[in-house]
Amino acid sequence: DVYKRQVPMYLTVTDMLIYFIHRSLHWGILYKYIHKLHHTYRYTTPFSSHAFHPVDGWAQGVPYYIFTFFFPIHHVLFLLLFVFVNFWTISIHDQVDFFANTWVLNSTGHHTVHHTDFKFNYGQYFTFWDRLCGTYREGSQTHNFVEGTVVLDAQKED
Secondary structure (H helix, E strand, C coil): HHHHHHHHHHHHHHHHHHHHHHHHCCCHHHHHHHHEEEEHHHCCCCCCHHHCHHHHHHHHHHHHHHHCCCCCCCCCHHHHHHHHHHHHHHCCCCCCCCCCCCCCCCHHHHHHHHHCCCCCCCCCCCCCHHHHHCCCCCCCCCCCCCCCCCCHHHHHHC
């Protein structure tokens, strides 16, 4: 089924593009005038996931449209993935881990490291590009949703 192939390909390709765009937003003038607003939230919240400069939002949204130019995708699936992307973005900012830190998936703990030490963990969904490009840093689990426990190690790093 074509849709079963489109979802992993969509996540993989857009993750790669976002990694490099996000990393470039940490360079000098781009960081100072465009991306720094988002990083005023060292301890992230669901609100901070969408608190950014309009150019920042545009730049990190472009990969989703670039994907559709090269790999046609059903419009309903595109809308469903757009909703998923927004929920994922909130989930890596909300300080609640729905799963423990894994080798493959970018978690709240990984993204918290990104907000406390801006040189690491630029990926959106996966840790692959961070590992390949030398920008990976292990994250600590923040709050465990499944077990209902609170882990404060990520906040002790400051």
